[in-house]
Amino acid sequence: MRSRDEEARAILRGNDRGGYSVPNGRVYPFQWNWDSAFVALGFATFDGNRAWQEIETLFAAQWADGFVPHIVFWQDDAGYFPGPDRWQAGEGVRTSGITQPPVAASIVRTLWDGDPGVRPRLAALFPKLLAWHRWFWRYRDFEGRGVVVAMHPWETGRDNSPEWDVPGAAIDTAGVAPYVRRDLGHLDAAMRPTGAEYDRYVALVDFGRSTGWDHARIAAENPFRVADVGMSMIFLRANRDLLALAQVLSDDAAADEIAGHIARAEQGIGWLWDDAARSWCSRDTITGRSSGFVTSASFLSFWAGAGDGPRDEAMLAHLDRIGMRVGYLMPSLDPDDPGFQMLRYWRGPVWAVVNYMIGRGLKEAGHVAAGERIRADTNGLIARSGFYEAFDPTGGAPTGGDTFSWTAAIWLAWAR
Numbered sequence: 001m002r003s004r005d006e007e008a009r010a011i012l013r014g015n016d017r018g019g020y021s022v023p024n025g026r027v028y029p030f031q032w033n034w035d036s037a038f039v040a041l042g043f044a045t046f047d048g049n050r051a052w053q054e055i056e057t058l059f060a061a062q063w064a065d066g067f068v069p070h071i072v073f074w075q076d077d078a079g080y081f082p083g084p085d086r087w088q089a090g091e092g093v094r095t096s097g098i099t100q101p102p103v104a105a106s107i108v109r110t111l112w113d114g115d116p117g118v119r120p121r122l123a124a125l126f127p128k129l130l131a132w133h134r135w136f137w138r139y140r141d142f143e144g145r146g147v148v149v150a151m152h153p154w155e156t157g158r159d160n161s162p163e164w165d166v167p168g169a170a171i172d173t174a175g176v177a178p179y180v181r182r183d184l185g186h187l188d189a190a191m192r193p194t195g196a197e198y199d200r201y202v203a204l205v206d207f208g209r210s211t212g213w214d215h216a217r218i219a220a221e222n223p224f225r226v227a228d229v230g231m232s233m234i235f236l237r238a239n240r241d242l243l244a245l246a247q248v249l250s251d252d253a254a255a256d257e258i259a260g261h262i263a264r265a266e267q268g269i270g271w272l273w274d275d276a277a278r279s280w281c282s283r284d285t286i287t288g289r290s291s292g293f294v295t296s297a298s299f300l301s302f303w304a305g306a307g308d309g310p311r312d313e314a315m316l317a318h319l320d321r322i323g324m325r326v327g328y329l330m331p332s333l334d335p336d337d338p339g340f341q342m343l344r345y346w347r348g349p350v351w352a353v354v355n356y357m358i359g360r361g362l363k364e365a366g367h368v369a370a371g372e373r374i375r376a377d378t379n380g381l382i383a384r385s386g387f388y389e390a391f392d393p394t395g396g397a398p399t400g401g402d403t404f405s406w407t408a409a410i411w412l413a414w415a416r
């Protein structure tokens with residue numbers, strides 16, 4: 001029998017399409033932005049060149065204004081909806097028109113090991129990373145609050161989190177032209193977003209396309225503009241990591257620019273603290289209302305270094321409470337929430353990549369036992385069930401796609 005390590009490497013090799021990876025060849029047959037960043041961590045454990053290549057290929061799809069798309073359609077595949085014809089986006093290669101959590105700078109910092117042989121690759125990638133961050137500052141923090149405003153639930157990576165239910169209800173889906181979901185041909189509907197949610201996703205794609213993917217117009221007029229706690233925490237951390245890379249490269253001007261944005265985010269992130277929930281929560285920028293949901297993204301405050309004594313204590317109290325309720329941390333939704341569903345995508349299941357960020361963040365903040373529980377639970381899930389997209393936090397059953405690249409990568413890089 002193959003060991004889990006061997007299986008993980010075989011999955012990464014099997015999902016390699018030559019310079020980039022697919023998350024899973026059937027359900028997600030293209031290159032996805034934040035998937036590729038995490039996948040690079042896995043490759044780095046046995047093929048350093050291939051790890052850098054994964055990120056370099058993603059940035060080969062970057063637009064002139066710095067935008068990096070959430071999907072790159074390097075090849076055709078009819079097994080996914082919405083494909084490139086629905087998006088009508090891209091420069092050079094066809095892409096989607098929205099982005100995804102900007103975790104790449106943090107991963108590149110981890111890949112950077114001080115090896116002088118790698119320095120030219122770091123130096124070549126750095127301006128592209130900086131351009132993407134500038135794009136975020138311009139089009140996803142257009143009010144200058146120091147948080148990231150998501151324009152689509154897919155942009156957050158946590159597609160059907162209940163955080164998007166109330167803001168999403170304002171999206172007019174009446175004009176959505178007929179479409180066929182392909183995900184349901186691959187997976188059980190009980191593990192996926194609902195039809196009503198999909199209508200909203202497609203309506204937002206249609207709206208973006210109608211602007212010609214004019215991100216300034218989208219920032220002003222998009223019917224969904226939610227300050228996502230997950231992206232905001234990930235971006236704050238990514239800016240800290242980008243600053244460290246600027247210092248490695250002795251780029252003082254970039255370092256000053258990035259430090260200014262970090263200071264702004266440290267000031268502004270408090271807007272996402274919800275006193276009633278005693279948690280970090282996403283907030284609708286159109287209505288100003290907090291979602292009030294405690295999700296796995298709330299715990300990314302440790303990864304970001306966003307907390308203070310009392311807020312960290314409150315989050316640790318949530319962690320202890322939730323840890324008593326489930327077999328495996330960290331469920332994507334608080335199990336005490338009535339909307340918790342243990343197998344439905346981002347309404348309950350555990351995701352290894354989020355655990356990686358929470359676990360590392362906790363340990364870095366000195367909460368070693370809590371961080372170790374997250375790592376050990378991730379290990380236990382994969383050891384028990386294999387390399388699935390996500391897992392039921394109560395009993396550890398698999399959910400979503402199998403042979404999943406980022407789950408394999410997190411095993412190799414952190415959880416094993």
Ligand code: DGY
Binds near residue numbers: 154
């Ligand atoms: C999907 O199609 O389910 C993806 O999560 C979109 O990024």
